[in-house]
Structures are given as C-alpha cells and as structure tokens.
Amino acid sequence: MSEVSTPALADVPPLPWAGRHDGDAPEHRRWWQAVRPVSASGLAEAVGATAGDGGARPAILIGFRSDEGVRRNKGRVGAAEAPSAVRAALGPLAFHLEREVFDAGDVVVPLGSEAEPGDLEGGQERCGALVAALLDAGALTVTLGGGHETAFASYLGVADSELAAGARVGVLNLDAHFDLRDEERASSGTPFLQMARAEAAEGRSLEYAVVGISRPNNTLALFRRADELGVRYLLDEYATRETAEAFVEDFLAGLDAVYLTIDLDVLPAAVAPGVSAPAALGVPLEVIVAVVRRVAASGKLVHADIAELNPAYDVDSRTARVAARLVDTILG
Numbered sequence: 001m002s003e004v005s006t007p008a009l010a011d012v013p014p015l016p017w018a019g020r021h022d023g024d025a026p027e028h029r030r031w032w033q034a035v036r037p038v039s040a041s042g043l044a045e046a047v048g049a050t051a052g053d054g055g056a057r058p059a060i061l062i063g064f065r066s067d068e069g070v071r072r073n074k075g076r077v078g079a080a081e082a083p084s085a086v087r088a089a090l091g092p093l094a095f096h097l098e099r100e101v102f103d104a105g106d107v108v109v110p111l112g113s114e115a116e117p118g119d120l121e122g123g124q125e126r127c128g129a130l131v132a133a134l135l136d137a138g139a140l141t142v143t144l145g146g147g148h149e150t151a152f153a154s155y156l157g158v159a160d161s162e163l164a165a166g167a168r169v170g171v172l173n174l175d176a177h178f179d180l181r182d183e184e185r186a187s188s189g190t191p192f193l194q195m196a197r198a199e200a201a202e203g204r205s206l207e208y209a210v211v212g213i214s215r216p217n218n219t220l221a222l223f224r225r226a227d228e229l230g231v232r233y234l235l236d237e238y239a240t241r242e243t244a245e246a247f248v249e250d251f252l253a254g255l256d257a258v259y260l261t262i263d264l265d266v267l268p269a270a271v272a273p274g275v276s277a278p279a280a281l282g283v284p285l286e287v288i289v290a291v292v293r294r295v296a297a298s299g300k301l302v303h304a305d306i307a308e309l310n311p312a313y314d315v316d317s318r319t320a321r322v323a324a325r326l327v328d329t330i331l332g
C-alpha cells in the first residue's frame with residue numbers, strides 16, 4: 001500500500017453531511033452519520049488504517065464539479081452542482097453498508113465559454129491523480145460527476161493505478177449514448193474515443209461495452225465507429241433484466257477488473273428528468289439496479305462514477321435520489 005502523494009488533493013475539502021437524526025445508536029445510522037469527511041492531509045492515514053484490515057475495501061467519494069464538457073458538447077449546463085445534490089440525497093438514507101465510507105471533497109472545473117474554454121483537461125488530470133492515489137492506497141473510489149467528461153478523469157485514474165498494470169481492465173458504460181465523438185476538444189461526448197486512443201497509444205485496445213444505447217440518439221457514424229473499435233453494446237429496447245445481466249456477465253468474464261460508469265440519461269426521462277439529454281425510452285431502473293448489483297458482486301469492480309445529473313432540471317430531486325440509490329447499490 002503506498003502513500004497518497006501530496007499533489008493528489010481535491011480542490012475543495014469536504015463539507016459536513018446532514019440528514020434526519022433518529023439517534024446515535026448503530027441501528028439508527030444514516031449515511032450522514034456514517035460518512036467521514038476527510039481533508040486531504042488526513043486521507044492517506046484514514047484510508048490506510050481501514051484498507052487491508054480483512055474487511056471490505058473502504059470507499060471514497062470524490063466530487064467532480066464540471067459541466068465544461070457538457071457546454072462544449074452543446075448540452076444544457078448545471079451538472080457541476082450534482083455532487084452536492086447527490087450528497088444531499090444520500091445523507092438521509094439508512095446506512096446498511098459493511099464498509100467505511102469517506103468523502104474526499106471536490107475537484108472543480110471552471111465553466112468557460114466559446115471564446116475562453118474552461119480548463120477541463122487540467123481538472124481531469126487532477127481528478128485522475130486523486131483517483132489513482134486512492135486506488136493505490138487500497139480504496140474503492142466513486143466519483144460523483146459532473147457531465148460525462150467525468151469518465152475520462154476516471155479513466156486516467158484507473159489507467160495510472162497499480163492495479164491496471166498487466167490486468168485486463170474493461171469499461172462498462174450504462175448510457176443512451178456511445179460518447180465516441182471525434183472532436184477537436186474533449187467534451188462530454190468524447191470520453192470513450194479519448195480512452196480508445198490512449199489505449200492504442202499504449203499498444204492496447206479498449207475493452208468497452210455499453211448498456212442502453214438508443215438507436216435514434218446515435219448517428220450511423222457513431223455506430224460505425226463503435227463497430228470499428230469493437231465496442232459491445234445492448235440497445236435500450238432489448239434491455240430486459242435477463243438480457244442485460246447476460247450481456248454484463250459475458251463482458252465481465254473476459255476481464256480481471258472493471259470500471260463502471262453510469263450516465264443517468266440511460267434511464268427513462270420520468271425516472272431521471274434532471275439530465276442534459278433526457279431519454280424518451282430509457283432502460284428501466286430495475287434493470288440498471290440489477291446490472292449494478294451484478295457488477296458490484298463480481299469482485300472485479302475497481303472504480304465507479306455517476307455522471308450527467310443536472311439539478312437545475314430535476315423534479316423533486318428525483319434524479320438525485322436515483323443517483324444516491326445507485327451509489328448505495330454500488331457500495332452495498
């Protein structure tokens with residue numbers, strides 16, 4: 001287990017959590033009482049003390065406050081507010097997990113403009129360095145996005161960590177979109193092509209699978225690129241619990257480790273209205289939960305993220321509640 005290096009710090013330290021208080025005894029415990037906000041200086045020590053003690057790996061939440069990628073992709077911005085919305089939805093939930101959970105705070109990407117783009121790339125590198133350091137310290141890391149540009153930050157972290165060395169690592173995306181756009185600048189629509197190119201530069205090919213692809217929301221050019229890259233995908237209209245679980249099992253069978261990324265627009269718009277691009281059809285939440293549970297139970301999950309929540313378009317925190325439920329499932 002290595003030390004968390006000094007450069008791997010969040011930009012903003014974690015705030016205290018809040019929620020309903022039924023008492024201080026263990027049977028009353030909710031997320032807000034269980035999560036330990038840890039400032040950068042205490043992170044290495046806190047994770048090191050709980051990792052490797054024979055129990056489940058400690059989990060660390062990292063916020064990635066970014067919608068610069070969404071802006072560049074012509075979407076509706078607001079996802080930078082998502083990490084605090086997910087924490088607010090998680091706080092009151094009953095805590096049944098058998099692992100320690102820490103909050104490391106947020107990496108912040110400034111929102112720019114066409115004339116002066118924000119430094120998304122710098123934020124992705126800072127977040128990636130933080131994820132890599134925490135993975136190497138023995139944690140299960142979960143990044144709360146952010147637009148889906150969060151995924152490239154996650155990739156940088158996983159690819160730079162010790163556990164990627166020599167291992168067959170795959171990326172499982174739950175998403176209505178391939179996000180394989182070929183653009184001059186990185187955005188929320190480009191992360192998986194960026195990953196494919198980074199892997200190719202290392203003489204490897206990206207193991208990438210997507211559950212929930214919407215045919216009308218991806219052009220023929222994107223389907224062709226997916227085919228060229230050997231991407232496996234399951235269309236939203238065929239994603240039942242049975243087909244999705246079989247698809248995921250098959251993908252996991254060829255891997256040593258998996259990074260799971262959830263773009264909330266994979267869900268029906270009624271379930272997840274608070275996203276940049278709501279889905280007309282979407283994959284039922286029950287199916288997504290079943291898939292997440294499978295991945296979590298596989299023992300191969302090394303890192304996860306949840307992206308594209310936009311609180312400005314949410315209805316009664318519906319999407320934030322779904323995101324919170326999925327984080328609970330990932331760690332459960």
Ligand SMILES: N=CN[C@@H](CCC(=O)O)C(=O)O
Nearest residue numbers: 073075148177179188189277
């Ligand atoms: N993050 C990706 N978003 C989708 C947006 C599609 C749309 O706006 O309709 C994409 O680029 O394909």
Ligand SMILES: [Mn+2]
Nearest residue numbers: 148175179263
């Ligand atoms: Mn996406």
Ligand SMILES: [Mn+2]
Nearest residue numbers: 176177263265
């Ligand atoms: Mn999407």
